[in-house]
Amino acid sequence: MNQELFFYNSLSRKKEKFIPLNPPFVGMYVCGPTVYGEPHLGHARPYITFDVVFRYLTHLGYKVRYVRNITDVGHLTDEVEGTGEDRIQRKARLEKLEPMEVAQMYANSFQEKYDQLNILHPSIEPRASGHIYEQIAMIEKIIANGFAYVVNGSVYFDVIKYSKSNSYGELSGRVIEELIAGAGNERRVLEGQEEKRNKEDFALWKKASPEHIMHWPSPWSEGFPGWHIECSAMSTKYLGETFDIHGGGMDLLFPHHESEIAQSKGACGKPPVRYWIHNNMVTVNGQKMGKSLDNFITLEQLFTGTLLKQAYSPMTVRFYILQAHYRSTLDFSNEALQAAEKAYKRLTESYDLIGKLKTSASSTSDIKVLRQKCYDALNDDLNTAIVISHLFEAGRIINSVYAGTETITADDLKELKNLFDVFLFEILGMRYEKSAASGEDVSQLMELLLSLRAEAKAKKDFALSDKIRAELLKLNYAIKDEKDGTSWGRN
């Protein structure tokens, strides 16, 4: 905690020094997925980004309560001719499954991908469907405070009234007058629009229509919660009325997060969040990867190589995401993934060499300065790309020592290993993928082959030694002749 950490706060649009409300405790809420579809590459970005935030804060000694929800209700869809049908319900109807069965299926799928990407489990992973009571209670408070009204069993947030005493738009930079006048062009027609007092108002509770099968009792109607209330209710329940960090994708800034602020203030009279942190989008040919644009690639496809030039391992994907700063757009391409794959392999191969290095009385490079440089990069709004560049510098030093062009002390060697262990594995959350095959059998067989090859080489039977090398390569084992012996690894 002796590090001075700065985050870019979307609320102030500035980098701000991070000071928790109640140190050493930190409350962090991240908008989790709506489980109605397969996780795609775009989803990986926020969960990896905030995983690193979680890991780093923990590393610094903070006691972090990290809440990431699963939205398995709510979120009206307007995809089905304005029927106001719940997204999960729609999917369920199409797949002829119980709605909660669909939600569970995709929640499992997300969980599996989180694990593969080495994303730590949050402290609490609440489901919206399990917090209907809390959402209703919050809506009641908002009504009691006069910021919401009931029409035909539905409840709407009164944005105009709220904005008289509060600034609706403080997060997204929206100006209420422009919301009213603006856009205009292709605003889609949502069901129940005519019930609202103002176009800008949004639903807190919707009365279920007869064909709507996901619904719960409430003081106003059999119905379901509105688009944004679940996050407000669950974050308040587990983190309090005001908490430290709220994260999510930039596309949630408006209206989702703006409305969360309004709801929380409308209910509790306090700003809910001190630091709003938003990650940028993954793009394809410069355009956002998204469900509605149908240009997304699922993580399953990525990991198995379906529809792609090749498969990319979860760690390749994680590394690729961490090589960019989280607030920049990141363009997807095979070339970019391939570059990331090679780059990470290079780094782990350097790491593997650490145990083989010979130490000297002095070091030719300043190792200790690298550690603070890595901290500096993380402290400056979580610049993982810069951390990685320093790790490459460390890798270069390792390789040079191994090649004999540089020297290192025993102390610095420890420091070097620690640098990788702490920054690459613990904080960036990369999983160590050993380049050599594990398994005693294989390595014993390999030693046998290599000794036979060494004999052939000694007899200058290069035809045979090259054949062994070539055949091994076909089996995906690469061997390298070095000064004192031959090393090998899986490709």
Next chain:
RNA sequence: GGUCGCGUGGCCGAGUGGUUAGGCAGAGGUCUGCAAAACCUUGUACAGCGGUUCAAAUCCGCUCGCGACCUCCA
């Protein structure tokens, strides 16, 4: 139409006014029986035009191009 942001060398991608980001790819070299790897060296990069400054990729203005949000979306 409104709000916000971006435009960096073949590609991806950092860059807080002055000194090398980094990775991938390419070129040359060292090492090697040959490879591979590694190491060393190597690129007129900052959309365009003005301005501020001793000094700008970095600040300001304009122009062009692209994108995000304004509607479910990470």
